[in-house]
Amino acid sequence: MIKRTVFFISDRTAITAETFGHSLLIQFDDVDFQKVTLPFIDTMWKAQDALEHINDAKEQTGQRPIIFSTIVNSQIRKMILSSEAAAVDLFETFIGPLEEELRVQPSLGGSSHHASAGDELDIRINAVNYALTNDDGITTKNYDKADVILVGVSRTGKTPTCLYLGLQYGIYAANYPLTEEDLLIEYRKIPGVLKPFRNKLYGLTVNPERLQKIRIARRPTGRYSSIEQCQKEISLAEFLYVSKSIPYLNITTMSIEEIAATVMHKSKLQRRIF
Amino acid sequence: MIKRTVFFISDRTAITAETFGHSLLIQFDDVDFQKVTLPFIDTMWKAQDALEHINDAKEQTGQRPIIFSTIVNSQIRKMILSSEAAAVDLFETFIGPLEEELRVQPSLGGSSHHASAGDELDIRINAVNYALTNDDGITTKNYDKADVILVGVSRTGKTPTCLYLGLQYGIYAANYPLTEEDLLIEYRKIPGVLKPFRNKLYGLTVNPERLQKIRIARRPTGRYSSIEQCQKEISLAEFLYVSKSIPYLNITTMSIEEIAATVMHKSKLQRRIF
Numbered sequence: 134m135i136k137r138t139v140f141f142i143s144d145r146t147a148i149t150a151e152t153f154g155h156s157l158l159i160q161f162d163d164v165d166f167q168k169v170t171l172p173f174i175d176t177m178w179k180a181q182d183a184l185e186h187i188n189d190a191k192e193q194t195g196q197r198p199i200i201f202s203t204i205v206n207s208q209i210r211k212m213i214l215s216s217e218a219a220a221v222d223l224f225e226t227f228i229g230p231l232e233e234e235l236r237v238q239p240s241l242g243g244s245s246h247h248a249s250a251g252d253e254l255d256i257r258i259n260a261v262n263y264a265l266t267n268d269d270g271i272t273t274k275n276y277d278k279a280d281v282i283l284v285g286v287s288r289t290g291k292t293p294t295c296l297y298l299g300l301q302y303g304i305y306a307a308n309y310p311l312t313e314e315d316l317l318i319e320y321r322k323i324p325g326v327l328k329p330f331r332n333k334l335y336g337l338t339v340n341p342e343r344l345q346k347i348r349i350a351r352r353p354t355g356r357y358s359s360i361e362q363c364q365k366e367i368s369l370a371e372f373l374y375v376s377k378s379i380p381y382l383n384i385t386t387m388s389i390e391e392i393a394a395t396v397m398h399k400s401k402l403q404r405r406i407f
Numbered sequence: 408m409i410k411r412t413v414f415f416i417s418d419r420t421a422i423t424a425e426t427f428g429h430s431l432l433i434q435f436d437d438v439d440f441q442k443v444t445l446p447f448i449d450t451m452w453k454a455q456d457a458l459e460h461i462n463d464a465k466e467q468t469g470q471r472p473i474i475f476s477t478i479v480n481s482q483i484r485k486m487i488l489s490s491e492a493a494a495v496d497l498f499e500t501f502i503g504p505l506e507e508e509l510r511v512q513p514s515l516g517g518s519s520h521h522a523s524a525g526d527e528l529d530i531r532i533n534a535v536n537y538a539l540t541n542d543d544g545i546t547t548k549n550y551d552k553a554d555v556i557l558v559g560v561s562r563t564g565k566t567p568t569c570l571y572l573g574l575q576y577g578i579y580a581a582n583y584p585l586t587e588e589d590l591l592i593e594y595r596k597i598p599g600v601l602k603p604f605r606n607k608l609y610g611l612t613v614n615p616e617r618l619q620k621i622r623i624a625r626r627p628t629g630r631y632s633s634i635e636q637c638q639k640e641i642s643l644a645e646f647l648y649v650s651k652s653i654p655y656l657n658i659t660t661m662s663i664e665e666i667a668a669t670v671m672h673k674s675k676l677q678r679r680i681f
Contacts, residue, residue, distance in 0.1 A: 146668035234471070398447070404425070
């Protein structure tokens, strides 16, 4: 198998370089990529170190490393791009054309971003605390503050989705578990505590076989993880969604970020943070 | 102020297009960007709808919209790029040069990514559950499974950072709160439960003024949120970090993702998911 060293480099977290680079690299199944992330390369000293690291990799493997970078500072960027690697800087590639299109000079500081890091932290922390406080129906008294309330039977991904919505988007997401009792006693009715907020509801569902697998991991035996119980709860929940026109999503083949992005889009929610 | 409509478009979540596009757009302070995200544009029908949406924006504002897109499917990409907008597709820009460099044909399915969506979900859910179960020292018996254990006084960002490490990287992160009692009774000693895991420890700290602000938001009066108490706890904690060579980080001006990326990098942790 062909081997290549890949560097993800940024003067910030390198998360964009990592996720974008990964989405390109998975198109090349036949190559074994050795991945190295170098975040916070924000001084010329660090850039010099990174450069040596890259050129060492070239020497050791006999192959040009590949670089995905997002570097705002042009001096640092030039130094990294002077390496012996095949380098693509996302920033360099797009800032010029964008400047031309907008006919405005870029500030090129990155400072306007960092100025709000404290605010960003507050927004994220508040949104995560909201998700934790209003997880799993623990309390139902803060639903007026919710941007969205996820509903679904046990183990349909409600909690991680709410946390992801808080951390990634700054969204206030509560979640309420639909129990068999809820679903049977109030047959085809929206549980009383949720009724005033029905426009905020978003349902999650999953194929019964997948649900059973997830539940077995939590509690290997008993009714909770039997296929009959999973089928019953799922069909009652989906019945409720359809009959009450609650938008819903089958998460069987989805990742958390796909679930969260779908809820954002379908519920027409706006990011509070980037 | 100049106004421009910006579209973030993808056949997946569009999160990469959003975060990357945002990092470019903040360089242009003088432009008021109206942002629209169109995720999951994965059929020609949806692409057609998106195209109309884009061209409508052109007509309504009299200005070419700007598009940041990451679209794997070439037919869909071509349709989006045929719009009247100033469009940059990250995928299109980089896949060609990468193919040339690797001398390997790309699979261009995106399927290799989606095949593992279930595994990704499991990894994220397990990591988030780990963070929740081992939050705030609730239990200390699973530290052998931790990739990292964050320590710090109350309100230094431990919980959201652990959750972010779980959701973004699939990392198992526990956290343990350093109380005044811990810090005074066991003066300059690592609390007993943490001792066997000292190589996994990572300390968080923050400027006392900032800590006070965060604490006041939680509990407006009392010793907990007095500046004296904040100063005392912070200096005791930093004393511990320094005297026991625990790596640590001052988060005062950092965002959650910067804190998480720093912990990943300094603790040499490897992503489990992208």
